[in-house]
Amino acid sequence: MIIRKKENWFKMLFVWHGSVLPRLLPRLILLFVLSIGVVFFHGKILSFKVPLNPTPLTLFGFVLALFLGFRNNVSYDRFWEARKLWGSLLNCTRSLARQVITLPRTSSEKSESTGFINLLISCTYALKHQLRGTNAENDLKKRLSDTQFSFIHATRYKPTIIIKLMGDWIAHARSKESIDSIQQMRFDENLDKLAEIVGGCERIISTPIPYSYRVLLHRTVYLYCFLLPFGLVDSLQWLTPFIVVFIAYTFVAFEAIADEIEQPFGTESNDLALNEMCQMIEATLMELDGKEIPEIKARKSGTID
């Protein structure tokens, strides 16, 4: 995720980092060269004049705007839902931490509450690694007991198994009578929420936008851009390449951003900063548990992951 301070409107026109422009440059240069060719030959291919004018492009504009708008809304909704799920993860782990600290009757549990909170933190990291397809080993090893780690390490759905371990912890507290059934129920309700968050993230990552949509939109955008210079050359003359590239840039960039945030758990520059969120959840849970928390470096402008 790119973090930047508000910028002067004028400077923002020339921002390079954080824009998708660099990635799209080769395609746009290709189009620019094509447009120059079209201008040079006055829109003729061999000696055939391509009789294209702006009218069909306008007709097309309707459906293209429709497509892009739809694609973009869907992608952004996925991005924002993913962010909401991680926001709920923060809320839910905080609530469980508060419960483990305030609900049990005897203070002898105090030392054990840290064990529960470590499970919460591990669950967060395990979810991050599952979503990014990375190896959770390092992050889990230092936060869990050896028994717990070796048990979890062998499983496939790690966050789900960690939630079950929390359930075991609570059942143990219940059998020791340090909480009663009603308090156990409050814990259990929040474990349900945690399971919903984990499942929600899995849903987003396993179900992309239907593939046919992506193909159709992709084709439409690029064919449209390819037709643009032929349609505009008669009226725009030597200006054609500039205007064509400008229009194409906005269309193609819009599609590219939508494509990037459609899978918001990756590490591209507009994706969610799962790493930072994990650290933040860890910090707030440790503070709730009365631990020292490390200084957070001031969030400078730049990309966080």
Place this chain on the structure above:
Amino acid sequence: MIIRKKENWFKMLFVWHGSVLPRLLPRLILLFVLSIGVVFFHGKILSFKVPLNPTPLTLFGFVLALFLGFRNNVSYDRFWEARKLWGSLLNCTRSLARQVITLPRTSSEKSESTGFINLLISCTYALKHQLRGTNAENDLKKRLSDTQFSFIHATRYKPTIIIKLMGDWIAHARSKESIDSIQQMRFDENLDKLAEIVGGCERIISTPIPYSYRVLLHRTVYLYCFLLPFGLVDSLQWLTPFIVVFIAYTFVAFEAIADEIEQPFGTESNDLALNEMCQMIEATLMELDGKEIPEIKARKSGTID
């Protein structure tokens, strides 16, 4: 559902499998031939020149974009709601499995928890078969006891009846005092959720988008495509068939995709992969229960159902 790795933008333009193009080809060829005819006769029918120009087509574009956008949003919302329901099914069965493992007080229940988890898995498969109109017999027989199977097999609303069997299981545990009323309540709340998921899927499948909409939109799209060559022939000349087919392709394909995902429980290539989801739910529930789970073959590019 079609699963594919991210592709190069250029290759994606020529994807054949997963595009709706093959299915639409006959109609588009028909339109292509018509357009050639229109070009050949210079837009005349017998000796009457059809005095159509792009203006009414533009007027029409508004309402067509409106229609397609509406139809498409409704279809996608249905698709995504269906996916959410199956996501909730995953979450809810996981939560119930966790509860059956951690809530009962005596460990003597342990052997019985597998029976409950088998009910959960059977419910998932029964729902899939109900939604796809297929025969649940094989999937239920191997997961249920004979008594259970013969009882369920005779019923019409199988998933609902299975939920009731879970209720019986819980009532039995309650009467044996292995859980108390409060823990029974936690189970019961999740059974309510399960009932909502089953009912939600039934709602989507039994209530299509109002038929009049479909007729109206269908007519509008096809008549529009039929009028296109007459409106564009004067300005586009020999280019007409190509542009007409290109524009028509986007409109018709958009409608075709919307039509396909409107009923997301089918087995068309953009429908939900209920089969894979059932297997995934089974795997995660078995892992929670401490069972070995089968290796999942790496999800290759291709269609999963």
Place this chain on the structure above:
Amino acid sequence: MIIRKKENWFKMLFVWHGSVLPRLLPRLILLFVLSIGVVFFHGKILSFKVPLNPTPLTLFGFVLALFLGFRNNVSYDRFWEARKLWGSLLNCTRSLARQVITLPRTSSEKSESTGFINLLISCTYALKHQLRGTNAENDLKKRLSDTQFSFIHATRYKPTIIIKLMGDWIAHARSKESIDSIQQMRFDENLDKLAEIVGGCERIISTPIPYSYRVLLHRTVYLYCFLLPFGLVDSLQWLTPFIVVFIAYTFVAFEAIADEIEQPFGTESNDLALNEMCQMIEATLMELDGKEIPEIKARKSGTID
């Protein structure tokens, strides 16, 4: 509601039943005749040429598309919310039936559970009759005891009163100690949901879309259609009546469908099939209660109400 199998794309162009075309035909014929007149007099009224061209019609198209889109979205949202409420009714009655069967401790209640389930079914029918303004007498009489029927028959808000009777039933079971307070609470929560469903339906039926919107949109659509032939006659000549009627058909039909589904509880052809849903709820509740359920006739293509 119209139920139809998927049709061939070509046949669907000529569907008559289920389309709103028949109802709109007189208006469209009127417009056709007007257009012929306009063509005949070359757009002159007496000897004044009406100097209308397509430009203002295009300007107008923006706002018209906006209006129709808004109207349509609102209507469809109402339709779908109504469907969701009836879907929840199914879920909620199923859950209550499951509870009444599995929660009470002593099996002596068994005979009484049928009484409760009859209240659930009656509530469904009573709601249907309240929403359609029909007489609930027949449907209630055969499902309720005489005391219950005569009590309910005298009331105005029948479904609400039936929910109260369920509350009484539960309170009775509580006082007999066949359920405890916690189980009573689970029932009570679902009664709250039932009250929300009943109130939600009442909200939809008692609050139409603000009247001023309807007037404004109606006027805009019809005046637009009236102006169309004058604006198009110069360019379209003898084709004017056909194109005008075609454009007008889509606009007027779109408004007509929106108007129809705005009040989704009626008996028009796109309204919800409340009757069928009542029967379905009755069947599933009876199956839960272990009763025989009548064969449902295969849902043929056609209109169900």
Place this chain on the structure above:
Amino acid sequence: MIIRKKENWFKMLFVWHGSVLPRLLPRLILLFVLSIGVVFFHGKILSFKVPLNPTPLTLFGFVLALFLGFRNNVSYDRFWEARKLWGSLLNCTRSLARQVITLPRTSSEKSESTGFINLLISCTYALKHQLRGTNAENDLKKRLSDTQFSFIHATRYKPTIIIKLMGDWIAHARSKESIDSIQQMRFDENLDKLAEIVGGCERIISTPIPYSYRVLLHRTVYLYCFLLPFGLVDSLQWLTPFIVVFIAYTFVAFEAIADEIEQPFGTESNDLALNEMCQMIEATLMELDGKEIPEIKARKSGTID
């Protein structure tokens, strides 16, 4: 709120009452006169021809449609959310009334339940008066005991204080052991819902749509209407005033309706019928309590407030 039977499509074109036309007439007449002037001088101001043509008006149309659409959606969402809140108020008060009748164990509470129901009705009326800024004195005095009334009358947030009184009533019942803690909890959950409804209404009324939006949209609409005759006079000639007024009517009326329903708790003709809803809630609560309820006059066509 305006209540009308479905009207013939033709009659509806000439509806006067309930349309916003009367209120907008002066502005439209002004524009009509201006347009006549523009036609008379052929679009010249002094001897300068205003060189405006429809092209910039088209460009403008995009953003205007965008603005109006946004403004309108926001306003309607506020209207519908307000309606939903009042619908929830109905559901919630009904549920509380059911609870107070069925939950307490001893029938000696019966006489007291009426006191609780009176608090519910008073809360409804107090909310109405708070939202409309009117004096709640009359409506509260006749429904509350003197002690209650004088206590509430001195407070600022009356509905909230009445909810607290309900909490006191419940706490009293708890201390008398007529309900247990679990039943108290059920009441308390619904009091939370009631608090959410009250707070939701306060949120809508205290936070209008950001002011800058309203200014910007207002200016855009009126300047657009002012430019219309200059842009259209060359092509439409003597028809200009009619077309301009027609287009302007739809734009201005759309904005006017949006402005009206943005604050849906007022007494303008499209606002919510809070009065009628209060009476309806009172009737249904009294019926639940076994009281006679007054005949409701048939809802004739007309405005209800």
Place this chain on the structure above:
Amino acid sequence: MIIRKKENWFKMLFVWHGSVLPRLLPRLILLFVLSIGVVFFHGKILSFKVPLNPTPLTLFGFVLALFLGFRNNVSYDRFWEARKLWGSLLNCTRSLARQVITLPRTSSEKSESTGFINLLISCTYALKHQLRGTNAENDLKKRLSDTQFSFIHATRYKPTIIIKLMGDWIAHARSKESIDSIQQMRFDENLDKLAEIVGGCERIISTPIPYSYRVLLHRTVYLYCFLLPFGLVDSLQWLTPFIVVFIAYTFVAFEAIADEIEQPFGTESNDLALNEMCQMIEATLMELDGKEIPEIKARKSGTID
């Protein structure tokens, strides 16, 4: 937030305060000057005529409208979600205050309930200061005991820690048997809600709209405005600067407002009035606690923060 009475439609056209016009004036003047230059040189740069006409601007209009609409909807959704969260904060603190007053059994708690309510008020102020990045010291010091204050002052996530203190308060009441486990659960559920509100606000403030969108939209809007005079000069002649500035104003202002409300917790003129809301929450909680509340000055037209 700007509060204004409804104004005459005519006066509203000339409102200065509350419009974003002042801030945009320099940019618009720049564009005005540019346009005059374009008119003066008849659209030539040196001796090259810039062959731009309105057609590509129209094509562009589609995507620009799309962009602006998307950006604006996202920003407004954030604004309204933030408002809803603060509305829920009001509801939730009210409910907790009601609970602390009515749930505990012994009246000896009465004096202590004020302590709990002070925690609620402090939590509200702490959240405001966290969101605005200001110093919470003054607002917390006068509402908390010295021990509480010095504890909270050292923490980073103050509102979350305050919620934990509430949990401690409740646990203390539980251990004194002044509430039972069920009542503790009711408190605990509302603490969960409070945690969700705090986390929801943190989510909005920490996750802006993806940066690439902002860059892309910003560039598109300004380049479009820069191209406008070249495209319109041929047809509009001396009118060009006026029309261009007018169109540019609406586009740029729309983007500026969206930019402002995207982060709704700031102190710009369209941001949420957190200060006023804090005071309002304090007043209503004090009234619930039976305290005198200060007169609120009549909300005059003007900006509140």
